[in-house]
Amino acid sequence: MRLSGVTVVLGSVVALDTVDLELSGGEVAAIVGANGSGKSTLLGVLGGLVRPRSGVVHRPPGRPALVSQESEGYRRLPITVRQTVTMGRWAERGRLGRIRASDRAIVQGALERCGLDQLADRRLGELSGGQRQRVLVARALAQQSGVILLDEPTAAADSASTDLIHRLLRAAADAGCLVVISSHDPAVHGIADRTVVLDYGRVTTETPRKCGTARPAGAVPPINTEPPTAAVPTIGPEAPSDARLTHAAGTHEEFGPNTDAGATEPGPPEAPTVSRPAAAPR
Ligand SMILES: Nc1ncnc2c1ncn2[C@@H]1O[C@H](COP(=O)(O)OP(=O)(O)OP(=O)(O)O)[C@@H](O)[C@H]1O
Numbered sequence: 042m043r044l045s046g047v048t049v050v051l052g053s054v055v056a057l058d059t060v061d062l063e064l065s066g067g068e069v070a071a072i073v074g075a076n077g078s079g080k081s082t083l084l085g086v087l088g089g090l091v092r093p094r095s096g097v098v099h100r101p102p103g104r105p106a107l108v109s110q111e112s113e114g115y116r117r118l119p120i121t122v123r124q125t126v127t128m129g130r131w132a133e134r135g136r137l138g139r140i141r142a143s144d145r146a147i148v149q150g151a152l153e154r155c156g157l158d159q160l161a162d163r164r165l166g167e168l169s170g171g172q173r174q175r176v177l178v179a180r181a182l183a184q185q186s187g188v189i190l191l192d193e194p195t196a197a198a199d200s201a202s203t204d205l206i207h208r209l210l211r212a213a214a215d216a217g218c219l220v221v222i223s224s225h226d227p228a229v230h231g232i233a234d235r236t237v238v239l240d241y242g243r244v245t246t247e248t249p250r251k252c253g254t255a256r257p258a259g260a261v262p263p264i265n266t267e268p269p270t271a272a273v274p275t276i277g278p279e280a281p282s283d284a285r286l287t288h289a290a291g292t293h294e295e296f297g298p299n300t301d302a303g304a305t306e307p308g309p310p311e312a313p314t315v316s317r318p319a320a321a322p323r
Pocket of ligand 1: 051052053054055056074075076077078079080081082083
Protein backbone atom coordinates (compact mmCIF):
# COMPACT_ATOMS: atom_id res chain seq x y z
CA MET A 42 0.00 0.00 0.00
CA ARG A 43 1.56 3.28 -1.01
CA LEU A 44 0.44 6.90 -0.93
CA SER A 45 2.43 9.54 -2.78
CA GLY A 46 1.70 13.23 -2.33
CA VAL A 47 -1.87 12.56 -1.25
CA THR A 48 -3.91 15.65 -0.42
CA VAL A 49 -7.52 15.49 0.76
CA VAL A 50 -9.73 18.54 1.03
CA LEU A 51 -12.98 18.25 2.99
CA GLY A 52 -15.11 21.34 2.61
CA SER A 53 -12.57 24.10 3.05
CA VAL A 54 -10.21 22.07 5.25
CA VAL A 55 -7.01 20.39 4.12
CA ALA A 56 -7.54 17.12 5.99
CA LEU A 57 -4.43 15.50 4.51
CA ASP A 58 -1.56 17.49 3.07
CA THR A 59 0.83 15.84 0.56
CA VAL A 60 1.09 12.62 2.54
CA ASP A 61 3.67 10.03 1.47
CA LEU A 62 3.42 6.62 3.10
CA GLU A 63 4.41 3.08 2.31
CA LEU A 64 2.99 0.19 4.33
CA SER A 65 3.51 -3.55 3.91
CA GLY A 66 1.87 -6.79 4.86
CA GLY A 67 3.16 -8.21 8.12
CA GLU A 68 3.27 -4.93 9.96
CA VAL A 69 1.14 -3.02 12.43
CA ALA A 70 1.11 0.71 11.73
CA ALA A 71 -0.20 3.02 14.42
CA ILE A 72 -1.65 6.32 13.20
CA VAL A 73 -1.60 8.85 16.02
CA GLY A 74 -2.24 12.56 16.41
CA ALA A 75 -4.56 15.08 18.03
CA ASN A 76 -8.28 15.28 17.35
CA GLY A 77 -8.80 16.55 13.83
CA SER A 78 -5.25 15.78 12.71
CA GLY A 79 -6.50 13.57 9.86
CA LYS A 80 -6.31 10.00 11.18
CA SER A 81 -9.80 8.92 10.08
CA THR A 82 -9.30 10.64 6.75
CA LEU A 83 -6.08 8.74 6.20
CA LEU A 84 -7.84 5.44 6.99
CA GLY A 85 -10.57 6.46 4.56
CA VAL A 86 -8.03 6.97 1.80
CA LEU A 87 -6.33 3.65 2.55
CA GLY A 88 -9.73 1.95 2.46
CA GLY A 89 -10.85 3.65 -0.75
CA LEU A 90 -13.69 5.50 0.95
CA VAL A 91 -12.26 9.01 0.71
CA ARG A 92 -11.18 10.51 -2.58
CA PRO A 93 -8.01 12.55 -2.55
CA ARG A 94 -7.91 15.84 -4.37
CA SER A 95 -4.44 14.99 -5.65
CA GLY A 96 -1.75 12.38 -5.32
CA VAL A 97 -1.29 8.71 -6.14
CA VAL A 98 -2.68 5.71 -4.26
CA HIS A 99 -1.47 2.15 -4.82
CA ARG A 100 -3.50 -0.56 -3.14
CA PRO A 101 -2.91 -4.27 -2.96
CA PRO A 102 -5.50 -6.61 -4.45
CA GLY A 103 -8.58 -7.36 -2.41
CA ARG A 104 -10.73 -5.25 -0.20
CA PRO A 105 -9.66 -4.26 3.26
CA ALA A 106 -11.58 -5.13 6.38
CA LEU A 107 -12.76 -1.90 7.93
CA VAL A 108 -13.43 -1.40 11.62
CA SER A 109 -15.07 1.96 11.99
CA GLN A 110 -15.58 3.74 15.28
CA GLU A 111 -18.20 2.13 17.50
CA SER A 112 -21.30 4.27 17.11
CA GLU A 113 -24.98 4.79 17.76
CA GLY A 114 -25.64 3.23 14.35
CA TYR A 115 -24.26 -0.12 15.50
CA ARG A 116 -26.26 0.03 18.72
CA ARG A 117 -29.46 0.28 16.72
CA LEU A 118 -28.81 -2.56 14.32
CA PRO A 119 -31.39 -5.27 15.15
CA ILE A 120 -28.96 -8.16 14.65
CA THR A 121 -27.10 -10.54 16.90
CA VAL A 122 -23.40 -10.78 17.56
CA ARG A 123 -23.14 -13.97 15.49
CA GLN A 124 -25.03 -12.40 12.59
CA THR A 125 -22.73 -9.38 12.69
CA VAL A 126 -19.59 -11.50 12.64
CA THR A 127 -21.09 -13.63 9.85
CA MET A 128 -21.30 -10.46 7.76
CA GLY A 129 -17.54 -10.78 7.52
CA ARG A 130 -18.14 -13.79 5.27
CA TRP A 131 -20.39 -11.83 2.91
CA ALA A 132 -17.16 -10.47 1.60
CA GLU A 133 -16.38 -13.81 0.04
CA ARG A 134 -19.88 -15.14 -0.55
CA GLY A 135 -21.78 -11.99 -1.43
CA ARG A 136 -24.75 -10.71 0.55
CA LEU A 137 -27.09 -13.22 -1.07
CA GLY A 138 -24.57 -16.03 -1.21
CA ARG A 139 -24.92 -19.24 0.75
CA ILE A 140 -22.92 -19.32 3.96
CA ARG A 141 -21.12 -22.65 4.09
CA ALA A 142 -20.07 -24.84 6.97
CA SER A 143 -16.52 -23.54 6.52
CA ASP A 144 -17.80 -19.96 6.92
CA ARG A 145 -19.63 -20.91 10.09
CA ALA A 146 -16.45 -22.46 11.45
CA ILE A 147 -14.49 -19.27 10.67
CA VAL A 148 -17.17 -17.18 12.39
CA GLN A 149 -17.16 -19.45 15.43
CA GLY A 150 -13.38 -19.22 15.60
CA ALA A 151 -13.48 -15.41 15.44
CA LEU A 152 -16.17 -15.32 18.16
CA GLU A 153 -14.12 -17.53 20.43
CA ARG A 154 -10.86 -15.68 19.88
CA CYS A 155 -12.59 -12.40 20.70
CA GLY A 156 -14.20 -13.86 23.83
CA LEU A 157 -17.68 -13.50 22.38
CA ASP A 158 -18.98 -17.05 22.21
CA GLN A 159 -21.12 -16.56 25.32
CA LEU A 160 -22.60 -13.39 23.81
CA ALA A 161 -23.18 -14.78 20.31
CA ASP A 162 -27.00 -14.69 20.48
CA ARG A 163 -27.27 -11.24 22.04
CA ARG A 164 -28.28 -8.26 19.96
CA LEU A 165 -25.72 -5.53 19.41
CA GLY A 166 -27.88 -3.09 21.33
CA GLU A 167 -27.66 -5.33 24.39
CA LEU A 168 -23.88 -5.08 24.61
CA SER A 169 -21.56 -2.58 26.21
CA GLY A 170 -19.50 -0.29 23.98
CA GLY A 171 -16.34 -2.29 24.63
CA GLN A 172 -18.09 -5.57 23.83
CA ARG A 173 -19.39 -4.08 20.56
CA GLN A 174 -15.86 -3.08 19.65
CA ARG A 175 -14.77 -6.69 20.07
CA VAL A 176 -17.64 -7.71 17.77
CA LEU A 177 -16.40 -5.34 15.07
CA VAL A 178 -12.88 -6.72 15.40
CA ALA A 179 -14.26 -10.27 15.22
CA ARG A 180 -16.12 -9.39 12.03
CA ALA A 181 -12.92 -8.02 10.52
CA LEU A 182 -11.00 -11.17 11.48
CA ALA A 183 -13.77 -13.33 9.98
CA GLN A 184 -13.35 -11.49 6.71
CA GLN A 185 -9.80 -12.85 6.44
CA SER A 186 -8.64 -9.87 4.43
CA GLY A 187 -4.98 -9.14 3.87
CA VAL A 188 -5.53 -5.57 5.10
CA ILE A 189 -7.32 -4.54 8.30
CA LEU A 190 -7.98 -0.85 8.92
CA LEU A 191 -9.25 0.14 12.35
CA ASP A 192 -10.46 3.51 13.60
CA GLU A 193 -9.95 3.72 17.37
CA PRO A 194 -10.82 0.05 17.97
CA THR A 195 -10.13 0.22 21.71
CA ALA A 196 -11.72 3.59 22.51
CA ALA A 197 -14.40 1.98 24.72
CA ALA A 198 -12.45 -1.11 25.73
CA ASP A 199 -11.16 -1.82 29.23
CA SER A 200 -7.56 -2.88 29.69
CA ALA A 201 -8.33 -6.60 29.32
CA SER A 202 -10.30 -6.06 26.10
CA THR A 203 -7.64 -3.69 24.81
CA ASP A 204 -4.98 -6.26 25.46
CA LEU A 205 -7.00 -8.98 23.73
CA ILE A 206 -7.74 -6.82 20.67
CA HIS A 207 -4.11 -5.77 20.39
CA ARG A 208 -2.84 -9.34 20.68
CA LEU A 209 -5.28 -10.51 17.99
CA LEU A 210 -4.24 -7.70 15.66
CA ARG A 211 -0.56 -8.38 16.30
CA ALA A 212 -1.16 -12.04 15.50
CA ALA A 213 -2.98 -11.10 12.28
CA ALA A 214 0.04 -9.03 11.22
CA ASP A 215 2.40 -11.85 12.16
CA ALA A 216 0.30 -14.05 9.85
CA GLY A 217 0.96 -11.61 6.98
CA CYS A 218 -1.76 -8.95 7.25
CA LEU A 219 -1.19 -5.25 7.04
CA VAL A 220 -2.88 -3.80 10.13
CA VAL A 221 -3.38 -0.03 10.37
CA ILE A 222 -4.76 1.34 13.63
CA SER A 223 -5.81 4.91 14.32
CA SER A 224 -5.66 5.37 18.06
CA HIS A 225 -5.32 7.73 21.00
CA ASP A 226 -4.42 4.77 23.21
CA PRO A 227 -0.72 4.72 24.16
CA ALA A 228 -0.99 0.93 24.48
CA VAL A 229 -1.03 0.71 20.70
CA HIS A 230 2.71 1.40 20.66
CA GLY A 231 3.22 -1.95 22.35
CA ILE A 232 2.19 -3.81 19.18
CA ALA A 233 3.16 -1.29 16.49
CA ASP A 234 6.09 -1.77 14.15
CA ARG A 235 5.66 1.74 12.84
CA THR A 236 4.15 4.92 14.22
CA VAL A 237 2.89 7.62 11.91
CA VAL A 238 2.24 10.95 13.63
CA LEU A 239 -0.20 13.31 11.94
CA ASP A 240 -0.36 17.02 12.70
CA TYR A 241 -2.83 19.22 10.84
CA GLY A 242 -2.97 16.69 8.02
CA ARG A 243 0.78 16.30 7.64
CA VAL A 244 2.94 13.36 8.56
CA THR A 245 5.38 14.96 10.98
CA THR A 246 7.12 11.89 12.31
CA GLU A 247 7.32 8.40 11.00
CA THR A 248 9.10 5.65 12.85
CA PRO A 249 9.87 3.20 10.08
CA ARG A 250 9.86 -0.49 10.58
CA LYS A 251 13.18 -1.85 11.68
CA CYS A 252 13.51 -5.46 10.74
CA GLY A 253 13.76 -7.67 13.80
CA THR A 254 13.93 -4.83 16.28
CA ALA A 255 10.36 -3.63 16.49
CA ARG A 256 9.32 -5.88 19.35
CA PRO A 257 11.14 -7.98 21.86
CA ALA A 258 10.98 -11.63 20.88
CA GLY A 259 8.13 -13.47 22.57
CA ALA A 260 6.42 -10.26 23.69
CA VAL A 261 3.20 -11.33 22.01
CA PRO A 262 1.84 -14.79 22.76
CA PRO A 263 0.95 -16.76 19.65
CA ILE A 264 -2.70 -16.73 18.75
CA ASN A 265 -4.43 -19.10 16.39
CA THR A 266 -5.09 -16.74 13.50
CA GLU A 267 -6.25 -17.87 10.13
CA PRO A 268 -3.91 -16.62 7.42
CA PRO A 269 -5.34 -13.84 5.30
CA THR A 270 -6.72 -14.70 1.91
CA ALA A 271 -5.98 -12.68 -1.19
CA ALA A 272 -9.03 -10.83 -2.37
CA VAL A 273 -12.06 -10.31 -0.22
CA PRO A 274 -14.42 -7.37 -0.27
CA THR A 275 -15.41 -4.98 2.45
CA ILE A 276 -18.57 -5.72 4.38
CA GLY A 277 -20.72 -4.07 6.95
CA PRO A 278 -22.92 -1.06 7.34
CA GLU A 279 -20.12 1.34 6.53
CA ALA A 280 -19.13 -0.37 3.31
CA PRO A 281 -19.91 1.56 0.14
CA SER A 282 -21.93 -0.42 -2.36
CA ASP A 283 -19.58 0.59 -5.12
CA ALA A 284 -16.21 0.15 -3.42
CA ARG A 285 -13.66 -0.25 -6.16
CA LEU A 286 -10.94 -2.37 -4.69
CA THR A 287 -11.55 -5.58 -6.52
CA HIS A 288 -8.86 -5.66 -9.19
CA ALA A 289 -6.85 -8.84 -8.84
CA ALA A 290 -3.60 -7.01 -9.46
CA GLY A 291 -4.36 -4.21 -7.02
CA THR A 292 -5.14 -0.63 -7.91
CA HIS A 293 -3.15 2.40 -8.89
CA GLU A 294 -5.15 5.58 -8.78
CA GLU A 295 -3.94 9.04 -9.60
CA PHE A 296 -5.88 12.03 -8.40
CA GLY A 297 -5.63 15.59 -9.50
CA PRO A 298 -7.29 18.23 -11.59
CA ASN A 299 -6.56 16.39 -14.84
CA THR A 300 -7.23 12.83 -13.77
CA ASP A 301 -10.41 10.80 -13.50
CA ALA A 302 -9.46 8.24 -10.89
CA GLY A 303 -12.02 5.87 -9.45
CA ALA A 304 -13.60 7.36 -6.39
CA THR A 305 -16.28 6.16 -4.06
CA GLU A 306 -17.46 9.55 -3.01
CA PRO A 307 -18.00 12.68 -5.04
CA GLY A 308 -14.99 14.93 -4.79
CA PRO A 309 -15.35 18.20 -2.97
CA PRO A 310 -16.32 21.24 -4.98
CA GLU A 311 -13.47 23.45 -6.06
CA ALA A 312 -12.80 25.48 -2.96
CA PRO A 313 -11.67 29.02 -3.63
CA THR A 314 -9.86 29.20 -0.33
CA VAL A 315 -8.45 26.39 1.73
CA SER A 316 -7.69 26.60 5.40
CA ARG A 317 -5.77 24.42 7.79
CA PRO A 318 -7.89 22.27 10.14
CA ALA A 319 -9.21 24.00 13.21
CA ALA A 320 -6.67 23.94 15.99
CA ALA A 321 -7.04 20.92 18.18
CA PRO A 322 -6.40 21.11 21.91
CA ARG A 323 -2.82 20.11 22.71
N1 LIG B 1 -17.12 16.05 6.31
C1 LIG B 1 -16.22 16.98 6.63
N2 LIG B 1 -16.33 18.23 6.14
C2 LIG B 1 -15.38 19.16 6.45
N3 LIG B 1 -14.34 18.94 7.24
C3 LIG B 1 -14.21 17.71 7.74
C4 LIG B 1 -15.12 16.67 7.48
N4 LIG B 1 -14.72 15.56 8.12
C5 LIG B 1 -13.59 15.89 8.78
N5 LIG B 1 -13.30 17.19 8.55
C6 LIG B 1 -12.12 17.91 9.07
O1 LIG B 1 -10.98 17.24 8.56
C7 LIG B 1 -9.96 17.24 9.56
C8 LIG B 1 -9.50 15.82 9.80
O2 LIG B 1 -10.57 15.09 10.39
P1 LIG B 1 -10.38 13.56 10.85
O3 LIG B 1 -11.74 13.06 11.22
O4 LIG B 1 -9.63 12.83 9.81
O5 LIG B 1 -9.48 13.72 12.14
P2 LIG B 1 -9.05 12.64 13.24
O6 LIG B 1 -7.58 12.79 13.45
O7 LIG B 1 -9.58 11.30 12.85
O8 LIG B 1 -9.82 13.16 14.52
P3 LIG B 1 -10.32 12.39 15.85
O9 LIG B 1 -9.11 12.06 16.65
O10 LIG B 1 -11.16 13.42 16.52
O11 LIG B 1 -11.13 11.19 15.41
C9 LIG B 1 -10.54 17.92 10.79
O12 LIG B 1 -10.10 19.27 10.82
C10 LIG B 1 -12.03 17.86 10.57
O13 LIG B 1 -12.66 18.95 11.17
